[in-house]
Amino acid sequence: MASKLLWDVGNVVVRWNPRTLYSQVFEDPADCDRFLSAVCTMDWHTAHDRGVTFADNRAPLLARFPEYADQIHAWETRWWDMFSGTIPETEAAIEALALRGVPQFGLTNMSRETFPGTIAMSPAFRHIQAFVVSGDEGLIKPDPAIFELTRDRFGLDPADTLFVDDSAANIATAQALGFDTHHFTDPAALLPALEARGLL
Incomplete structure (x- = not known):
């Protein structure tokens, strides 16, 4: 039975989606879809998570897609507009676990440039050791x-x-390594999962 928590951050504690920003940038949804599927793709964004800076990562895109220069720059300059707040159910769970003295840690795919601002979004992060x-x-x-x-x-x-x-692929790797896991797809399912393990 698990007695410690290892949390992902994006779309588990805070809601993040590039479409939240780019649906404001592009008037036509089809233009937004085209941009996110062909220019600033999630595969491209993965380099940020690997430690490549925003400046270095956008340089090749600016050369290939000069007509999208403003929109490419917005991935950094309007980064925080990709967020739509925190997930209250997770924040409440982190607070409740802290009161129970449950050790909590974090494992996140995230740029070092955006990590400090992200964990400033919720006071619950203070409980993650x-x-x-x-x-x-x-x-x-x-x-x-x-x-x-x-x-x-x-x-x-x-x-x-x-x-x-929230990622099935990440859950599968964790399971293969022997971790107990909860695939976060519905915030309402988190509390029952913690209660079932006697954590709350």
Whole structure:
């Protein structure tokens, strides 16, 4: 039975989606779809999570798509407009677990440039003892190596640790490494999952 928590951040504690920004940038939804599928794609964004700076990562795109220069720059200059607040159910769970004395840690795919501002979004983050941030490590989930690094750095026993993430691929890797897991798809399902394990 798990007695520790390992939290993902994006779309588990805070809501993040590039479409939240770019639906404001483009009047026509089809133009927004085209931009996000062909210019600033999620595959392209993954480099930020690996530690590439915004400036270095956008340079090739600016050369290929000069007509989208303003929109490409907006990925950094309007980064915070991609967020639509925190997820109250997760914040409440983190606070309740802290009151129970449950050790809590974080493992996130995130740029080192945006991590400080992200954890400033919720006071609940003060209860997470330490984070592994992909942009600092040059490794990203679902690579098993970043899970192993996290396990070793925090001294976690996977069988004694519940990992909560919104990505099925990340959940699959964690399970293969022996972690207890909760695939976060519905905020309302989080509390019952924690109660079922006796954590709350």
